[in-house]
Amino acid sequence: MKFETGGELDSDHCIALTHEFFRCNDAFKLFCHYAELMVTKGKTREISYRAYNSYASFVHHLYEFLMGCHARDAGNTNITNKKGDERIRIIEGYVMHHAQRVMNQYRDAIKNGIAPDWVNDIGFYDVEVPDCFAKDFREYRNKICGHVAFERSSTLNLSEFYQKYHKFLYYIYRDSIYCWGSNTQEFPNLKDITDFSVMVEEDNN
Template structure:
């Protein structure tokens, strides 16, 4: 569905983009907490399970956030799939990674090779985007036997730097809560139902 910036669809989309990024932020914080336990030597199966789940949620919510941002850029709520979605995410990752590395080896203008940031090829980043989509689908989106063979450790080793660049590049605009938690429409209105009907109640 086509829409214009500022109309009702756009306003609702912005609310849900914010919601999705806050979910992403929450998952990332959970992943950091589990990762700290692993780094401190608490390498139990339960902690590994928590780290895996938090990272899978981080992947899912960041992926959905990026595609929702693209909907807003296009002024169209139609979903992009497969290779088209991969191209959008690859382009976003290229910009985010260049921006994230712009301060690397920074010195006086012209004195260091990376003052404008490290540029990755769009072809290589399409491989990242495809791997991200597959990890999102397998680790979190669908329950299939392939999940047992998904090497999320390998994904982390190869591609985490791009996820981090994409995430950090969006925190200021979408993740800053401020003094009061934002109003998210029906999302934050959910408390009324839970208050009146406790989760453990069956009638």
């Protein structure tokens, strides 16, 4: 469905985007907790299981968030009317462009002397995003969290994915905090999402 920026559907879409980013943020914080436990207390099956789950959730929600951003950029909830391989090509092109833009942004900030103090050496950012990043991102999102698949326990090694791609995921995530993270002390109104309740509420009418 097509929509215009600033309209009612766009407003609802932005609420869904905020919700998705919050879920991504929650998953990342939980992953950091278990990653720290793994380092400080040692690796166990249970800690690995919980770290795996939280990182898989982070990957899933970050991918879904990017797809929501793509839909908003296109002004179309369907993202693209293309099907099959053409649809995948368009989506992966968006992910690759976004990842490269973020890395270039940090590289250029260092070159121009305006980067924050905590950034790494310029060589960390002055890189080409690997050609298979978007494809692997999509495949891992689908099978480590989205769908039950035998590859999850055999051929899709999340540890290898983390070592190869985490810095790109992290900086995409960090880049999104400024626009989609909560900038106020009061938790935002997400309509039906934050109205959810398991309690029976009285009708005051």
